[in-house]
Amino acid sequence: MERHHITALCMLIVIAVVCTLAGREFLKMYEPDEIIPGPGVTKVDNLSSYSGDLAGTISDTKVYVLDSGKPGATALVLGGTHPNEPAGFMTAVVLTEHAFVREGRVIVIPQVCSSGFTCTDPLEGYPQSYSIQTKSKIRSFRFGARGSNPLTEWPDPLVFLQYPSGQQLSGNEVRNLNRSYPGRPDGTVTERVAYAVMQLIERENVDIAFDLHEAAPEIPIINAIVTHEKGKDAAASALFTLESENLQFALEMSPPNFHGLSHREWGDRSAVFPYLMETSNPIQGRLRGVTNEALVVQGIDRKYFEAAQIGSMRITYDLEGEPLARRVGRHLRGLQALLGAYMESTPEKRIVVDSVPEYEEILARGLGDFLH
């Protein structure tokens, strides 16, 4: 055997060891998160019930129904549209494990982009999971990628042509669920998930729907409620309520020429009143410092502290940090305020959700107190 053959053989052995060790780490992300249905959950279904192609794939996901059995409105709550925005996901988990619906019906999908929970975005240095101490144990949840797992529809095109608008977007946006509505049954995996959500909205006669997000602190649309034109009166009323409680939210209108977004396509293509909510999440930001699990949960980042002090751009970052508990609390309170405002505008369709932790309560007791 010649010398370069020996070198090549050694390299192959090293690569095999590296792949095995790293592969074990990556495979851990395929272990599903534990979500324990609370007493309010009356039915657990799968998203594939609304688009059969998803059955048996990592893009299928649980749908939790909290039905009061009394007539009223139906609300849909989506968490995990972007799996790297944990407040949206955790808000949906708290609702699933803790809420009780007294009138009407609430449908919760905590991990709507479930394949995105099986990987993280390369070059971002994200942790694979984060932990929360509950009353009885430490629970670990996956921190995922912004879009679907590339393995489900690789490779990305260089340019993503949004269906059906034909709008051009950066190629990696092809895996962004919140650019893929209304979706299509024979499209990419992400478009099929979007299609299933649209089917659910239609078949379940959803009246009001929430898409829970987070954004980098430097993005102007933050701590905001984004609404379709038809939902703006209810949103304005909700904002008034929230401001009276010293919770500042900005009201943003859905841009009519930006297609594929939930608040645009749901509103244009169904009878639903769609709302998207954003909180400030430092780990998503481009200015963040050390990227680790503590940043997900505590939201304390020295670089954002410095950037906010500089003042050269608007940074929505509390100098004491943006902890996950507060971000979840904002989502829960915003959601309740919007449901209240919706009932005011359509009194014949009532929806009352109990056992949702108050904002101050979740700040004082911590997120873990509201998880099993």
Added chain:
Amino acid sequence: MPFELIILLSMLVVFALGVFLAKLPSGVALVLSAIVGALVAGEGFPLRHLVEGAFGYLDAMLIIATAMIFMKALEASGALGTLGHLLVKSLYRWPTLLFVFIALFVMFPGMLTGLSSACILTTGALVAPAMLAMRIPAPAVGSFIAMLAVYGMIAPPINIPVMIIGGGVDMPYIGFEKPLALASFPLALVAALYYRFRYVRKIHIDEVLSQLPSPVHAKHGIMLFAPLVLVVALMVAIRVVPQYVPDIGIPLIFLLGSLAGLFTGERMKFWTTARSAIRDAMPVMVILVGVGMFVQIMTLTGVRGFLAVGALNLPPAFLYVGISLLMPAFGSAYASASVIGVPLVYVFLGKDEIVVTSALSLIAGLGDLMPPPMLLCAFASQIVGEKNQFRILRQSIPLMVLSLIVAIAMIAFANSVAKMY
């Protein structure tokens, strides 16, 4: 001294020692510097992060590998030499027109794909032999096609850095055609005239043609160019009529073009050609693996945020200068657009966002020329046979400075520029 700066310096020192002292390939030095950065930051040996970072540019690596096979196949089939021969023979009487034509020709794949490397590896490689035959020094030829590759990436209709910035600020890719044209075509024209009048007085056609491979189109006819037509047609079709032609991906398009080359020109051994191409592309692909690990560790340890906040912290008087220095320093158009381009759009709120974003994409685009990866310089050096990539970078400095001036002027006067169209 901030801890992030210590981490960054340790990474840069290891990189420099690896390249200049140990004479390691740049990619290997980047891998080592990433490992050292993680150790200094107290992250231990973060294997998962290193492997994840290594895959950060996987798609780009596939494009590079397949594009290189395609170019080697064109060369072996005789199409490459014949095209250069015909180009010079047709336009040698009008050198200025020839250079303008070459400039647009080189830019074309970048305009269509948004990839600067596609320009160098396809049309750039086609014109390089002809330009070398005109006795233009190799670093100058390399610089010419590298700069045009940047302008091709920036020119409409497809500009991926703008799309990346747009994705970060929720701005649709609408209305960018004119500002992007302004940020690219005049500069390309200047580049063409600069190299034309600096290096070419008169083209001695017989001498030039004697330096080029003999044309073989008489033997094979128009079919000789079928692989090139196939590749261009597929690239155009997936953009223009996406409802009829599925996007099969740039790597597969290049591979189909390469396979077509087996049947349309001189006989070649495909396996030997492909091996030779991959051997040539390997150093650049290794650099991309190393850059991916380097960026991942920079992000993990907070160095990326340290650089981004540093840019914002610049006094207003130095902001434009700082942007000009920092954005290209990311060494990659896409990384620069993503990390610093997005926050900068907010810094310049109040100015026309479309013009500002177009100009920022031009500054970010220059990052593809810069070390440590020096992607375009590395490609260009292989195409023109120049061993020292830094000579190509040095040759490009005047046009880079001009590009920065144009971009900064566009940002400073963004609202006035917006009123022009």
